[in-house]
Amino acid sequence: MDHAPENETLFNITGHFVQELKAVLQSESIIEGSDYENSAFDEKRRAEGLHLLRFHETGTAAQATQIWKKHTTARSHR
Numbered sequence: 001m002d003h004a005p006e007n008e009t010l011f012n013i014t015g016h017f018v019q020e021l022k023a024v025l026q027s028e029s030i031i032e033g034s035d036y037e038n039s040a041f042d043e044k045r046r047a048e049g050l051h052l053l054r055f056h057e058t059g060t061a062a063q064a065t066q067i068w069k070k071h072t073t074a075r076s077h078r
Helices: 015-027 043-048 056-074
Strands: 010-011 036-038 052-056
Touching: 010 043, 010 056, 015 036, 015 052, 015 056, 036 056, 052 056
Parallel strands: none
Antiparallel strands: 010 052, 036 052
C-alpha cells in the first residue's frame, strides 16, 4: 500500500487480482457501491502494479487493508 488520503487505499495488485480483492471484501460484508468505489483506470498506477479503491469511511479503508493482508498471507502459506 502506498501514500493516499485516509479513505483511499492503494492495493499492490495486478489486474487479475482485482476481482479476487472485491470477492474477499464482499465476503467480509464490504460491498462495492455502498462501502467503496472502484477507481477509474489509471495507466501509471497499473504500470506500478497498484489499484485504488475509494472508501466512504476511513475505518472501512483500514479494515479492508487488514482483510486483504490477512488473505494474501494465508494464500501464500497454502
